[in-house]
Amino acid sequence: MSAPSTQRGLTLFRLQSCQCRFPLSAEGEATLFCGAAVKPAEWSPGRPGGSYCQHHRVVARGIGSIGERTAVRVAGRLAGV
Numbered sequence: 001m002s003a004p005s006t007q008r009g010l011t012l013f014r015l016q017s018c019q020c021r022f023p024l025s026a027e028g029e030a031t032l033f034c035g036a037a038v039k040p041a042e043w044s045p046g047r048p049g050g051s052y053c054q055h056h057r058v059v060a061r062g063i064g065s066i067g068e069r070t071a072v073r074v075a076g077r078l079a080g081v
Contacts, residue, residue: 010035018043022056 009024009032020034036053044050049057063069 009033020053020056021051022053022060 010019011030012021012033015021015033015035018038018040020036020038022034024032024034034053034056036055038051038053042050042054049060052060
């Protein structure tokens with residue numbers, strides 16, 4: 001999956017509805033956000049990743065640490081699953 005084309009970013013005050021709010025830089029009031037289009041059907045502010053474009057939802061979710069990835073298998077073994 002390629003990164004959105006709006007990598008220059010927008011300030012929070014310039015973002016409109018259905019624009020990605022993934023922070024690209026952390027500079028207080030001058031923080032820049034992605035600003036890429038988010039499909040209205042996928043726009044769910046308040047839900048984890050609900051105000052991110054598809055690319056940044058994947059980036060934000062990640063695959064987890066080694067411990068997080070193995071925890072499911074270990075818990076399954078302990079529960080006898």
